[in-house]
Amino acid sequence: MPRFHCAIPLSAGTSLALPPGAARHVQVLRLQPGDAITLFDGAGGEYNATVERMGRSDVDVVVGAHHAVEREAARAVHLAVGMPANERMDWLVEKATELGVASIQPLMTAHGVLRLAGERADKKRAHWEAIAIASCEQCGRNRVPAIHPVRPFAGWLATADDSHARLILSLADGTASVTEVAATLGERSVQVLSGPEGGLSPGEEKDAVARGFAPLTLGPRVLRAETAALSTLILLGR
Incomplete structure (x- = not known):
């Protein structure tokens, strides 16, 4: 599933416009409304999300469930x-x-x-x-x-x-x-x-x-x- 970093705080059950970089990446991949993606904001874990609307240069998504998944090294x-x-x-x-x-x-x-x-x-x-x-x-x-x-x-x-x-x-x-x-x-x-x-x-x-x-x-x-x-x-x- 495509993964995108979203440099704004994420919360399950909300809708938002993706930041320009992530939106551009979604469009390059030719994703469509209804397609599933994964978002992470850097604060820990990741979120299920669904593409809601594709504009000319903007993309709206619905944020789903949060998963407390970490893949960090054992030692910083x-x-x-x-x-x-x-x-x-x-x-x-x-x-x-x-x-x-x-x-x-x-x-x-x-x-x-x-x-x-x-x-x-x-x-x-x-x-x-x-x-x-x-x-x-x-x-x-x-x-x-x-x-x-x-x-x-x-x-x-x-x-x-x-x-x-x-x-x-x-x-x-x-x-x-x-x-x-x-x-x-x-x-x-x-x-x-x-x-x-x-x-x-x-x-x-x-x-x-x-x-x-x-x-x-x-x-x-x-x-x-x-x-x-x-x-x-x-x-x-x-």
């Missing part, structure tokens, strides 16, 4: 990542959402190629939020991960949330493996810091460790930035 993993260049950040957001990431913090780092500020940064963030929503619609998640505004590394590190266990991907010798670290976390939520192409600079890594980020490794192979971040999500989020 918050990813802070030095943004990879080109379309790789898009791909990372899409796949991280599928893998259950709780939030994504895009960072500008010393070795990062992508530099964003002002209106361009706002547009990119909106673009990534749309990718995360589409990924939730596809994979069955009912909670959309937060995509935070782009920030420079140093400014973010100085104010980073310390309520989570803090981990940083590192290639340093003697670093504990991610599986070893995962076994010590219990059910704690985790903040994972991952670098861009070329990794974090030695100074950035040193500063992060000084702020309480524990180094961990994914093994002897050097992975692409997006591969490393996603592999960590798989190992920590289950």
